[in-house]
Amino acid sequence: xxxxxxxxxxxxxxxxxxxxxxxxxxxxxxxxxxxxxxxxxxxxxxxxxxxxxxxxxxxxxxxxxxxxxxxxxxxxxxxxxxxxxxxxxxxxxxxxxxxxxxxxxxxxxxxxxxxxxxxxxxxxxxxxxxxxxxxxxxxxxxxxxxxxxxxxxxxxxxxxxxxxxxxxxxxxxxxxxxxxxxxxxxxxxxxxxxxxxxxxxxxxxxxxxxxxxxxxxxxxxxxxxxxxxxxxxxxxxxxxxxxxxxxxxxxxxxxxxxxxxxxxxxxxxxxxxxxxxxxxxxxxxxxxxxxxxxxxxxxxxxxxxxx
Numbered sequence: 001x002x003x004x005x006x007x008x009x010x011x012x013x014x015x016x017x018x019x020x021x022x023x024x025x026x027x028x029x030x031x032x033x034x035x036x037x038x039x040x041x042x043x044x045x046x047x048x049x050x051x052x053x054x055x056x057x058x059x060x061x062x063x064x065x066x067x068x069x070x071x072x073x074x075x076x077x078x079x080x081x082x083x084x085x086x087x088x089x090x091x092x093x094x095x096x097x098x099x100x101x102x103x104x105x106x107x108x109x110x111x112x113x114x115x116x117x118x119x120x121x122x123x124x125x126x127x128x129x130x131x132x133x134x135x136x137x138x139x140x141x142x143x144x145x146x147x148x149x150x151x152x153x154x155x156x157x158x159x160x161x162x163x164x165x166x167x168x169x170x171x172x173x174x175x176x177x178x179x180x181x182x183x184x185x186x187x188x189x190x191x192x193x194x195x196x197x198x199x200x201x202x203x204x205x206x207x208x209x210x211x212x213x214x215x216x217x218x219x220x221x222x223x224x225x226x227x228x229x230x231x232x233x234x235x236x237x238x239x240x241x242x243x244x245x246x247x248x249x250x251x252x253x254x255x256x257x258x259x260x261x262x263x264x265x266x267x268x269x270x271x272x273x274x275x276x277x278x279x280x281x282x283x284x285x286x287x288x289x290x291x292x293x294x295x296x297x298x299x300x301x302x303x304x305x306x307x
Contacts (some may be wrong), residue, residue, distance in 0.1 A: 004028065004067040004089040006082070008057075010127040011099060011252070012073030014134045015143070015162070017042050017053045022165035027064045029085065030057045036132035040106060045130070046137035048166075054129030066091035069161075071121075073099045076269035083112045084296075096122050097145075097158060102269025103277065104180050106148045116183040118148040119158055120175045122182045124244075126251050137249060140166045144182075144270075146175035170189065181232060185241050186253075186270050187221050187288060188214035194265065195294040200250040205242070213287065215242075220285040224278035265299040267292065 001024045005016035008028040020026035030037060037057040044051050058064050070089050074082055086096065090113060098105045099121040109118050122145075126138040132145060143162055147155045152171060159169040172178035192204050194212060204210045222232045245251075258265055271292040278285040300306050 001069060002067040003027065003069045003071060004061065006061060006062045006070060006072045006089070007074030007078070007100075007275070008033065009073060009075070010129045010135050011031060011123050011125065012071060013042055013129075014044060014046075014125070014127050014137050014141075014284055015073075015099065015123070016071060017044050017055065017135070018165045018167060019162070020053045021051055022053060024165075027056045027058060027067070028259065029061050030059070030196045032058070033129075033132040034059055040133050044137060045134065047139055048122055048137065048141065048254070060092065061085050063089040064089050067094060069158075070094060070096045072096065073266075076100055076266045077107060077110060077264040079105070082108075087112070093117070095119060095158065098209075099123060100269075101182070101190075101266055102268065103183070103273040106175060110148055115148050119155065120146045120148065120178065121158075122172075123259075124182075124185075126248055128252070128254070128256050128257060136253070140172070140244075144170050144172050144178050146157040146172040147177045148175055150174055170302075174229070175268045176228060177225070177232070178231040179219060180221065180228065180230050180274075181237070183225070183274055184218050184221045184232070184237055185245070187274065187291070188217040189245060190253040191271060191291045191295050192217070193253050194259045195291060198256060200252055200256070201245050201248050202250045205246055208306065211240050211242075215289065216287045220278075220283075220288050221274065222287055224281065224288070225275060227278055227281040227283045259299070259302060262303055264303065265295065267295045267299055269293055 005012045008030045016026050018284045041054040049302045050192045095117045097119045103120050106118050106120050124142045125140045145159045155171045159171050218238045228291045277294045
């Protein structure tokens with residue numbers, strides 16, 4: 001299969017490289033790592049085994065052209081430029097997989113390309129970029145897939161593609177439920193890592209006050225999700241999120257890394273949109289709303305937008 005990866009950060013490079021190693025024709029749109037990958041390829045340092053891929057890297061999506069599958073792994077802070085980056089790779093039968101965080105992403109893509117070929121992907125993975133051309137895959141790696149129109153048969157085809165590359169995959173019957181379930185981890189841990197003072201998941205787990213705040217954020221997220229057509233079982237899901245996080249150690253969520261690098265944070269897709277949906281559904285989410293205001297302010301202050 002001919003595949004384009006638009007947004008070649010840690011997630012895009014990791015999964016694109018796994019598909020490339022499995023024999024697919026993968027093309028990476030890159031900025032920071034472009035020269036390094038053109039010279040030396042991609043080096044994946046993985047808990048599942050290190051490997052090197054002599055990757056095909058491009059500065060312009062026009063040079064990639066139409067493909068069978070576009071994997072968009074951009075940060076949601078770049079959604080405003082996503083259409084222009086993706087469109088040169090879209091043909092009449094191209095599938096588009098949004099391997100991104102937050103709510104509302106697939107709906108934006110459907111406005112540009114129609115809903116029929118839009119899929120959502122959720123990566124439950126600990127990974128980050130190292131020096132140019134290097135990706136560090138620290139733990140996990142499971143992928144959950146769903147279709148914007150909840151077409152299970154077509155979603156299984158996408159899941160099978162990644163499963164054949166040796167990845168653990170599953171199909172969600174509902175895209176909206178899959179998105180809210182991922183937020184049950186992202187809202188407490190990604191955002192508290194910033195608002196609690198640039199701390200890791202270990203700090204959140206070991207501090208009684210932060211752990212309780214994380215629990216309250218999970219409960220509110222689940223309540224909002226269930227009002228938005230989900231059927232999330234609160235108690236076992238909260239326990240699962242804490243148990244999984246306990247194995248991560250001193251993990252830095254990508255939002256914390258972006259904060260430390262003074263990059264724009266994915267506040268709107270991870271916090272803003274969930275808070276707005278909760279309000280529209282008349283669900284009280286006071287702790288989520290507080291986190292939204294704090295994270296938004298700290299983001300702007302950190303980037304020098306507030307004096």
